[in-house]
Amino acid sequence: MHKTDPHVRSENLYERARRVIPGGVNSPVRAFRAVGGSPLFIARGSGPYIFDVDGNRYLDFVGSWGPLILGHAHPQVIEAINQACRHGTTFGAPCLAEVELAERVVKSYPGLEQVRFVSSGTEATMSAIRLARAVTGRDLIVKFSGCYHGHADHLLVAAGSGLATFGTASSAGVPAAFVAATRVLPLDDEQAVRDLFGREGAAIAAVIIEPVPANHGLLLQRKAFLNLLRDETRRVGALLIFDEVISGFRVARGGAAEYYGITPDMATFGKIIGGGMPVGAFGASTAIMSRLAPDGDTYQAGTLSGNPVAMAAGIATLDVLERESAWEQLEARGARLEQLLAPAVGTAKFPLHLVRLGSLLWLSLHDEPTLRRAGTLSVDAAHRFRKLFHAMLERGIYIAPSAYEVAFVSLAHCEDDLQRFAAAFAESVAVTGA
Ligand SMILES: *Cc1c(COP(=O)(O)O)cnc(C)c1O
Numbered sequence: 001m002h003k004t005d006p007h008v009r010s011e012n013l014y015e016r017a018r019r020v021i022p023g024g025v026n027s028p029v030r031a032f033r034a035v036g037g038s039p040l041f042i043a044r045g046s047g048p049y050i051f052d053v054d055g056n057r058y059l060d061f062v063g064s065w066g067p068l069i070l071g072h073a074h075p076q077v078i079e080a081i082n083q084a085c086r087h088g089t090t091f092g093a094p095c096l097a098e099v100e101l102a103e104r105v106v107k108s109y110p111g112l113e114q115v116r117f118v119s120s121g122t123e124a125t126m127s128a129i130r131l132a133r134a135v136t137g138r139d140l141i142v143k144f145s146g147c148y149h150g151h152a153d154h155l156l157v158a159a160g161s162g163l164a165t166f167g168t169a170s171s172a173g174v175p176a177a178f179v180a181a182t183r184v185l186p187l188d189d190e191q192a193v194r195d196l197f198g199r200e201g202a203a204i205a206a207v208i209i210e211p212v213p214a215n216h217g218l219l220l221q222r223k224a225f226l227n228l229l230r231d232e233t234r235r236v237g238a239l240l241i242f243d244e245v246i247s248g249f250r251v252a253r254g255g256a257a258e259y260y261g262i263t264p265d266m267a268t269f270g271k272i273i274g275g276g277m278p279v280g281a282f283g284a285s286t287a288i289m290s291r292l293a294p295d296g297d298t299y300q301a302g303t304l305s306g307n308p309v310a311m312a313a314g315i316a317t318l319d320v321l322e323r324e325s326a327w328e329q330l331e332a333r334g335a336r337l338e339q340l341l342a343p344a345v346g347t348a349k350f351p352l353h354l355v356r357l358g359s360l361l362w363l364s365l366h367d368e369p370t371l372r373r374a375g376t377l378s379v380d381a382a383h384r385f386r387k388l389f390h391a392m393l394e395r396g397i398y399i400a401p402s403a404y405e406v407a408f409v410s411l412a413h414c415e416d417d418l419q420r421f422a423a424a425f426a427e428s429v430a431v432t433g434a
Helices: 008-020 075-086 096-108 121-136 176-180 190-203 223-236 255-260 308-323 326-347 379-394 415-432
Strands: 042-046 049-052 057-060 114-118 140-144 182-185 204-209 239-243 266-269 280-284 353-357 360-364
Touching (some): 057 415, 096 114, 096 280, 096 308, 121 140, 121 239, 121 280, 140 190, 176 182, 190 204, 190 223, 239 255, 255 266, 308 326, 326 353, 326 360, 326 415, 379 415
Parallel strands (some): 140 182, 140 204
Antiparallel strands (some): 042 049, 114 280, 266 280, 353 360
16 A cells, blocks of 8 residues: 555545645645645654655755754754743743843844744734834835735735735735735835835835745845835834844844844844744834833733743754854855755756755746746746656655745755755756756
8 A cells, every 4th residue: 555655644634634624734835735736744853854644754845934944853952842841831921931032032133122022923023013003103014025924914915916006915804904004015126115105105104024035935135125125214214124034043143134234123033933833023122112011002912922832942943053153054055055956957948046045945947047026937837846846755855835935954954965855856857847
């Protein structure tokens, strides 16, 4: 049985799951809709590997979508979690670990003086936006097409058609009134920014951007564009929010703010700072953060916020990153992987480009070599990705089941792992054909 169908247990579980969980998953991209087939149910992870419930082993380049920068089940992180658990899992009262992690985050990130912990990236951006509106006394939020900031109502807004900067809801159930308070601009379009700020600058509370947009491929921005956002927000008295949920503690200790040398007014974090546990955070200067309850008039709270087990996992992760000079190593490994993949890219019979910043790597199937704005894959290219994904999976390599997602290199990936990725990639590109 195993020989004919190596995924029979995953398939059976998926069937069970679909009866009691919508679509069988608790987050949509997990369902493999873009690539077809049945999602793998994962039994365990170790270092660079994940093992599915059928006992198949895969070299994992998803890393739970970013948090696992040290790989799976890192001994120091697991030990920290175990120790914290033994003392209880939640108190709903202050604890030492949240102060320690807050000190670490504040010290690491440019311009940050205070931070508040929440339980997801979505909560972080949602709370940052409420605070920005409170501080400025304005309602309008500006976001960019191709950036993802979680699923809060005012951020689930997509670009409208044509020249209109008025958006449309990118989900059912988002009130028109929320959409009306959000403006959506294309990335890398300085004129569109100038026009909007000229027209509505006095009404803008905040601009939110992924300074390293990594949720619609990897749409690396020119520093001049980020600088323009810094200048224009300052000019009109709006706040600049860097959503560093992926880039924070990954592209540099101080995230994209350090990498580009641009200090935003507020920043949001998640993923890595939870060490694989559910954590988010948002931070700013003390002047801004003091508007939050209980000192200020802006309400924000969470039963499990600053959870001691999650805080312990975050602290342990940051400890290892510091001890292993992670950021130089991650850059070296990313560069090495890019170098190993280059020959296969060169021989591909279809449009294929590598886009990389540090340990974030995008295998782009778009025609353009350097995309800076959100693009839509042709039907042919989407079909090619589907083939490429399954060819990689058959060769024991797990990449994200979507052409718009990046690959995450971790400290657990050693030279052998990178070479195995490259060998599988070369074969997969060849069988993907023209
Ligand atoms: C993942 C992500 C979020 C949302 O975080 P969740 O923990 O999934 O709610 C927000 N912003 C960015 C940039 C992200 O990558």
